[in-house]
Amino acid sequence: MEATATNIEKALGDGKLLEVVSMIRETLETVSSAPVSIAVTGDSGNGMSSFINALREIGHDEKDSAPTGVVRTTQVPTCYSSSHFPYMELWDLPGTGTGTQSLENYLEKIHFSQYDLFIIIASEQFSMNLVKLVKAIQRQGKRFYIVWTKLDRDLSTRVLPEEQVLQNIWENIQETLQKVGVCEPIIFLVSSFEPLLHDFPELRDALNRDISDIRYCGPLENLSDTCEKIINDKVTSFQEQIGSKTFQDILGIQDEDDLGQCLIAYHLFFGVDDKSLQQMAQSMGKPMEEYRAIMKSQDVHTVLTGDWALSCMNCKTASYLYSILSYIPFLGDTVINYLRVWKHRHFLEIVAKDTRSIVKKILTDSII
Incomplete structure (x- = not known):
């Protein structure tokens, strides 16, 4: 440069x-050929690997799929690619809250600063660990999405109407983050088992736009x-x-x-x-x-x-x-x-x- x-x-x-x-x-032409690094993280057990497979539109048993299971399966950051997002490196990170390590140690271990965009996976609750993670990402000026996965489970056990359940989840995440000064987070509610429904199409569109923007934004500013x-x-x-x-x-x-x-x-x-x-x-x-x-x-x-x-x-x-x-x-x-x-x-x-x-x-x- x-x-x-x-x-x-x-x-x-x-x-x-x-x-x-x-x-x-x-x-x-030179700088935009470099891939955009996207990290998928969240609390262990939130279904990061399942989400990655759904985003890449491949089954859990297919070759090169991210391993999934009820126990923690991702031990080290693992990179995946997708023909649907040709300029993307999708990194499956170990879950937060594993073992006794602090969030600071976790961020250092996963080489936090090397990623261009973060997809934070949540389910059941938006934990304090995830709140701290969002704050850390925001301090670095990086983009991030909040993706509430396992929506199929939430809807299958619902008592309230579906629209009310979705609204409650969305408002709960927003209010939790607003309390710590994070305004207007980008939130998607999805099910990894139903990648054509709910907010999954909007998520794909947003990701395509941001990948294109990230590829050119930095070089263009320089x-x-x-x-x-x-x-x-x-x-x-x-x-x-x-x-x-x-x-x-x-x-x-x-x-x-x-x-x-x-x-x-x-x-x-x-x-x-x-x-x-x-x-x-x-x-x-x-x-x-x-x-x-x-x-x-x-x-x-x-x-x-x-x-x-x-x-x-x-x-x-x-x-x-x-x-x-x-x-x-x-x-x-x-x-x-x-x-x-x-x-x-x-x-x-x-x-x-x-x-x-x-x-x-x-x-x-x-x-x-």
């Missing part, structure tokens, strides 16, 4: 969006932060040149008060000129106008229409004021130069903001 950041920095620094697109795509820093550094570095005697030469213009010339130069500086946008859009397989439409600096008229401060500084009254100031020795030149520097810095930031928006769209479009 460090080498990628260096290459993107050089490409953005040179205003070469086409190269940025290529590197972003290569990076996302790339976005990298690009944001590069653009900010570029703005800061260039702002130091504004107002200097060599500014016009650096910008490659003849008149620094001509906003049209300046806009063309700033577009070239950031690589968001029409030619660069056309090449980049073609590489992305999208029309250039889709990117140009999000720019607030499409032309001078668009800039002045959308920014009252620049519009005021460019009006006839302002021109008249500049002409008066030019006759005032020293003070007049100082004020004019101050306003000119402010105008260019403001103008620069408008184009930089457009560049950030375009890069953000490139990142988003790269994963669609």
Whole structure:
């Protein structure tokens, strides 16, 4: 990732969006091929292994199924795959509350931090161990589901109507977690023996969405932060040149008060000129106008229409004021130069903001 950041920095620094697109795509393709690690855990006897088999849509007696039984069967973390979730590693973890080990020891033993998402299996009751587990997961900022399994048993012994039983279970879990500050947990009520009923279909859909999100979310955030820093550094570095005697030469213009010339130069500086946008859009397989439409600096008229401060500084009254100031020795030149520097810095930031928006769209479009 460090080498990628260096290459993107050089490409953005040179205003070469086409190269940025290529590197972003290569990076996302590489990092997104890594599987998402999902841990299935809960109190011993809650049916984690049975749930895993149901999720993978295989029978308990089939080859490579997770072993199940009335006694504790999973002694060490065991990895399973599924053709239904091609980018997922499903880890069957030993149950919590086994032996005399504390939750802290349990988390250390299972290498808690290596998993991207947790599925916490519960049945009969939502124990204090599970409450602590949820809190530990939340502290790390990881995603988690609460899955109440063995629902078939709850419904077979019910006295109340089925809807009331389901509501009572759901509310009990929610209230238990709300007491310790866990708001709006994602809860699914399922039966491992009936994987087509209850919340199982919704669980599968949620899992597919989150797997896709996890695969791209981290890399996308890192790339976005990298690009944001590069653009900010570029703005800061260039702002130091504004107002200097060599500014016009650096910008490659003849008149620094001509906003049209300046806009063309700033577009070239950031690589968001029409030619660069056309090449980049073609590489992305999208029309250039889709990117140009999000720019607030499409032309001078668009800039002045959308920014009252620049519009005021460019009006006839302002021109008249500049002409008066030019006759005032020293003070007049100082004020004019101050306003000119402010105008260019403001103008620069408008184009930089457009560049950030375009890069953000490139990142988003790269994963669609």
